[in-house]
Amino acid sequence: MAGTGTFGEIIDGDVFKYYAQGHWNKSSSGKSVPIINPSTRKTQFKVQACTQEEVNRVMESAKTAQKSWAKTPLWKRAELLHKAAAILKEHKAPIAECLVKEIAKPAKDAVSEVVRSGDLISYCAEEGVRILGEGKLLVSDSFPGNDRTKCCLSSKIPLGVVLAIPPFNYPVNLAVSKIAPALIAGNSIVLKPPTQGAVAALHMVHCFHLAGFPKDLISCVTGKGSEIGDFLTMHSGVNCISFTGGDTGIAISKKAGMIPLQMELGGKDACIVLEDADLDLAAANMVKGGFSYSGQRCTAVKVVLVIESVANTLVKKINDKVAKLTVGPPEKDSDITPVVTESSANFIEGLVKDAKEKGATFCQEYKREGNLIWPLLLDNVRPDMRIAWEEPFGPVLPVIRIKSVDEGINHCNASNFGLQGCVFTRDINKAMLISDAMETGTVQINSAPSRGPDHFPFQGLKDSGIGSQGITNSINMMTKIKTTVINLPAASYTMG
Numbered sequence: 001m002a003g004t005g006t007f008g009e010i011i012d013g014d015v016f017k018y019y020a021q022g023h024w025n026k027s028s029s030g031k032s033v034p035i036i037n038p039s040t041r042k043t044q045f046k047v048q049a050c051t052q053e054e055v056n057r058v059m060e061s062a063k064t065a066q067k068s069w070a071k072t073p074l075w076k077r078a079e080l081l082h083k084a085a086a087i088l089k090e091h092k093a094p095i096a097e098c099l100v101k102e103i104a105k106p107a108k109d110a111v112s113e114v115v116r117s118g119d120l121i122s123y124c125a126e127e128g129v130r131i132l133g134e135g136k137l138l139v140s141d142s143f144p145g146n147d148r149t150k151c152c153l154s155s156k157i158p159l160g161v162v163l164a165i166p167p168f169n170y171p172v173n174l175a176v177s178k179i180a181p182a183l184i185a186g187n188s189i190v191l192k193p194p195t196q197g198a199v200a201a202l203h204m205v206h207c208f209h210l211a212g213f214p215k216d217l218i219s220c221v222t223g224k225g226s227e228i229g230d231f232l233t234m235h236s237g238v239n240c241i242s243f244t245g246g247d248t249g250i251a252i253s254k255k256a257g258m259i260p261l262q263m264e265l266g267g268k269d270a271c272i273v274l275e276d277a278d279l280d281l282a283a284a285n286m287v288k289g290g291f292s293y294s295g296q297r298c299t300a301v302k303v304v305l306v307i308e309s310v311a312n313t314l315v316k317k318i319n320d321k322v323a324k325l326t327v328g329p330p331e332k333d334s335d336i337t338p339v340v341t342e343s344s345a346n347f348i349e350g351l352v353k354d355a356k357e358k359g360a361t362f363c364q365e366y367k368r369e370g371n372l373i374w375p376l377l378l379d380n381v382r383p384d385m386r387i388a389w390e391e392p393f394g395p396v397l398p399v400i401r402i403k404s405v406d407e408g409i410n411h412c413n414a415s416n417f418g419l420q421g422c423v424f425t426r427d428i429n430k431a432m433l434i435s436d437a438m439e440t441g442t443v444q445i446n447s448a449p450s451r452g453p454d455h456f457p458f459q460g461l462k463d464s465g466i467g468s469q470g471i472t473n474s475i476n477m478m479t480k481i482k483t484t485v486i487n488l489p490a491a492s493y494t495m496g
Helices: 004-012 052-069 074-090 094-103 109-130 173-184 198-211 225-233 249-254 279-295 308-322 340-356 405-415 428-437 473-475
Strands: 016-020 023-025 032-036 043-048 137-141 148-158 163-164 188-191 218-220 238-244 262-263 271-273 305-306 375-380 394-401 420-424 442-445 480-486
Touching: 004 094, 004 198, 004 340, 016 198, 043 094, 043 198, 052 163, 052 218, 052 225, 074 109, 074 198, 074 428, 094 198, 094 249, 109 173, 109 473, 148 173, 163 173, 163 225, 173 188, 173 238, 173 473, 188 420, 198 218, 218 420, 225 249, 238 249, 238 473, 238 480, 249 262, 249 308, 271 279, 271 405, 279 308, 279 394, 279 420, 305 405, 308 375, 308 394, 308 420, 394 405, 394 428, 405 428, 420 428, 428 442, 473 480
Parallel strands: 163 188, 163 238, 188 218, 238 262, 271 305, 271 420, 305 394, 375 394, 420 442
Antiparallel strands: 016 023, 016 218, 032 043, 137 148, 148 480
């Protein structure tokens, strides 16, 4: 169970502690932040409400710890990461339990997230040793007008203190996707977990603690965004921010100053279905992509753009599959579970009501109980409806019928988002042309949008983000280039 056994020291009474200075602490504020169970809508856990002064101390300690960590051999950094990965996977059950209770993630998916996170850490350790263990040599005579009198040695060095802010929907996986690259690259890490998902993240951090990482290298502060959010992101001690979430990231980018930013901020992922597509394959992917984890994924299918001539057939195939989805609590591995907060459910309902008022075809009756919304397929959606453009982050899938591929591409590109898209067709030449034309960070051919495997590049265009994720890209992003130039008294050429 959460906060017991191995994890007993991370809780005090009914409030989970925050992690700093190599141990678990109670905040001097004397306050806590409640975490509401999406299924029961009652307080499930409480976490510390850290103060700005505590954040200051964490930043100062992280800066000092990073200087020592940067001198730790790569193989030793990797060894500790492998150890943390093993401990994390060993304790998958209590961490998965937190995910079920905090964010209503289906039980099997919760376990998979923890295991996947351990694999990510191990892969990152190996990849870091490879790419950080190599430097580069440039010689001056490769540029016109120069003899070989200069040799330039370049290498990757740490940035300093990395602030990691993951989202509620993957509070473990998208935390370690920031933590592991930062650590292998020689940085220290300050983690600010989401409120929903904070306790799972605290359990994950304890696995790094048990692995034996140096004191002050890793910190995890909890609290209200209104009190410490801006204070963290604008802190002078932060040298890099890696953020995954919504449009809050745009505000962060405007305030952060001259530091590297890595941001993934959501999407309105469009799927274009051509007349020659395998409609059974397309329908299966629309349902999996649109409704898994109740649609609460940045890479969920957010709008289907289908050629009119095959629309009736595709909609029927999707509808038949939607009818088989199970609805209920996450403990029973239901396909559709409650969305994370009541405000999220209210937002989704607002999109549904707008679509109904403007004439969308409801393939199911809209049904909601508390935070639980039954899966809904909307046909004959038009561009004047909010659901055509806004990201519901819930189990609602809109279908827009199009007369041409260009109409689908234009709709996709008119969005302010540009995370992922996909195209279903048997013609690879058409698929490549459409992929080139879609203004998104990734285009999937004959598959729904998805993030991963975790070593694949993952990035968004426009309001969907800044920079690129994926293990290799994250390691590179969390380093900077240092060069040393050796000046020779005379030209020197290596002879065989």
